[in-house]
Amino acid sequence: MKNLLRNRKALFALALVLTGCAAGGVPQSGPHLSQTECSDLAALKSNPPGTKAQRQSEIAALRKAGYDPSPWNDDPNYPDDLHAAQRLVDHWIETDCHQVPPG
Secondary structure: OHHHHHHHHHHHHHHHHHHHHHHHOOOOOOOOOOHHHHHHHHHHHHOOOOOHHHHHHHHHHHHHOOOOOOOOOOOOOOOHHHHHHHHHHHHHHHHHOOOOOOO
């Protein structure tokens, strides 16, 4: 059991390092959300629950913000990490989507 826990910690640390390396190569300028994501997220805010495509855009935006909604992801930081991703997506909506009409 200790080996399993140790291996799990090592895999998590490796994933964290690789994520940091990958994120370091991503440019931080420019829009974070696509036009489709902007319009879908605006429609969800004004008329929930939304369509399947709009929900998929929401999940895609949350993933871009660093949230992993995998059901097998035993996340000890849930729901704090979800809330942090939602705040980041809300910020992106304000900065990236200010001219996109909902729908």
